[in-house]
Amino acid sequence: MDVKQWLPEFQVSAESDTHLQSYFLQRPEVDKIINGTSWLVLGRKGVGKTAIYEYLKNSQPTKLNNYNTICINFNDYPWPAHNLYKESLAGELSAYQKSWKYLFYIKALAKLIEIKQTKNEPLNKELKWALKYLNEVYGNPDPTLTEVIISKIIRISKIKGPGVDTDEIDLDMGEISFEDIPENAQLKQKLRSNAFSLLSYFETIFQNNSGQHKIIIALDQLDENWLSGEIEEYSKVLINLLNVCRNISQDFKVNKNLKIITFLRSDIYNSLKFNDKNKLLQDRSVTISWDNDSLDEMFYERIKKYAPKNFDLGESSGQKTSCLFEAKFVRQGTPVFKYVTRRSFFRPRDVIVYLNKVRENHRTNSSGLYTTPELYDADHDASASVYNELIDEWSNQFPEIDDLLSVLQLIQVESFTYDDFVNKHSSIFSCNSPSKAQEHLYFLFNNSIIGQKKQGRWEYVCSTPELKLNIEREFRTHHALKYRLQLLESRPNQNI
Structure with missing residues (x-):
């Protein structure tokens, strides 16, 4: 059988690869996240941050050290909302950090309630109060990212704590645009007095009721949709995000039950300026990196998944990915797969594109394998792809x-x-x-x-x-x- 018949075109995007978990996640970074103390995942665009994110998103708790996962994609995130918080609350630092904590504890508490309901565990008075407020404020018990950040919370005219009857929720049902807040002193005051009162309630309720339940909140694509003129402001937002993540990881009241995993481009992290940046890098981060052997092993797992029973996988000679080719060595005695990786930035995405280009060039032959001319012909299209990736990256x-x-x-x-x-x-x-x-x-x-x-x-x-x-x-x-x-x-x- 010809190689093109049994080996599919690989998906460049981790989100599109439905078989990702079967061959990608034999990575040390995953173990450090799930079983260790690391919570910051760094790497260049295309190295596999989103692949790990997708693994967390799609895996059962039994594979994740019993963590339940909440995955938040910031691809369409309303970054300007943070500016509104800053303008509406006293103190930039307070506004940014509270807006992040507010998001995390609403999502964590919604997940905790969901877990307990799924397991038919009864909700106590505190959790019933939280569920009632989530439904009343957002219209559902698990609000989306946008609903949390640009919320109807300013419509609350009076907050009653969890010690009172949950039916006594007083809302001002007038429709008010969130964008109106900075221009309206009365709305500003209401936001200051009410908006984050819920934060302290939700945080305390989560701590009191999480028990043995463990939750990971994973944040991906934080670098998407940034406008070049707003980078300085976004940097402040990210610095305060990292500070909140660190504070949660160091808080003994909650760190056994809640972990925030942040996926961030290395170059963006390097551009940030804040205290203990290097210490955080050394103690709590993992940087995704690849070499020829680890890339070869990953792609070999893909090949083994699809190869027919009678296909020679070259296990005795240790050929791995090179088993797809007639010749095992090319110019200057270079192993085939090393020839490919030397024309990449040692990122899975670059190698995927190159092998897909070889596949496009392939014509059926007697060996059923890719040929050396097909490998060389892929150079041109792969080069254009790397160029376009660089433009997209930067x-x-x-x-x-x-x-x-x-x-x-x-x-x-x-x-x-x-x-x-x-x-x-x-x-x-x-x-x-x-x-x-x-x-x-x-x-x-x-x-x-x-x-x-x-x-x-x-x-x-x-x-x-x-x-x-x-x-x-x-x-x-x-x-x-x-x-x-x-x-x-x-x-x-x-x-x-």
Whole structure:
């Protein structure tokens, strides 16, 4: 049977991959999250943060150290709502942190009530009070993210605590837009006096009633839909999110029952400025990283899942993913899969795209396997895909990315010197200066778009994290971009 008949095209998006759990989650990061003290998951775009998020979302508690999960996707999150809280409440720090805690405890309490009802456990007076308020304020016992943040809570004219009859809820049923609050002093006062009174009630009720029940709240795609002009404000929001997560993880009253898992891009975390940032990085974070062997193992699990019984998986020779190809070694004696990963940023997404391009190029043959020409032909389309991924990755946080890639294209050859870069940089950037050129060079280097030689081989930060930039040595544009940027191979004494 031909390989294209039994091996499907792999899904680039973790959300679309229905078989993700069967081959992805043999990762050490998962164990540290579920069984350890880590709660901050860092990684570059495309390395698998959302894949872990999807695993948490779709797994039963028995696979998650008995944690029940609440997964919140921020793809369509109304970030400006935080500004409204800040403008409506006294104190920026208080507003941001309370808005996050408010979200977490509403969702955690709604989940706790759901768990108890599913298990036919009776609700005591406190939980009945909380359920009544959730239904009255939001119209349902488990409000959505948007419903919590931009809520009808300002319609509460008087809050009665859980010690009173749950039927005595006094609401002002007038329809008021949340956006009206900053312009209305009376509404501001009502929000200050009422909005987060519920927070203290909900927090206490959760602590009193969680018992042996354990809940994880996972937050993904916090980097989505950021506007470049709002990054400074969003950074404040994220810093306060991390502080709330840390405070919950250190609170002995609640940390055995509630854990907030935050998935965040490494570059965004590195840009934040707050106390104990490095300590948090060392003590409570996991950074997702891949190498040739771990990527090979993951894709081999995919192959084994679909391979027919009579297919030679190459287990005796340790070929793994290379078993899909006729030749096991290609140019310069490079193993096939290593040839692929050297044309990636060591991200699963890059490798998925490359193997899918090989599949597109494949034509049925006598061996039923992919051929070396098909591997080489995939280089061009895969290069365009990596280029587009870089634009998508950085267009918000670093809008200069288009022009920087144009600088590399103007250089025309793969290998170049610092002077070559500065020369072409000046033709693209009107505000050119040596310091700006060097800043851009470091950006390209730190994100593996360019690399340098180490022990005679061209290396990049994605494959060699300890690699340090040396401005006096030659640089090389990553081979993954060679065809999209139409670069020639370097030649000795070539004038650029």
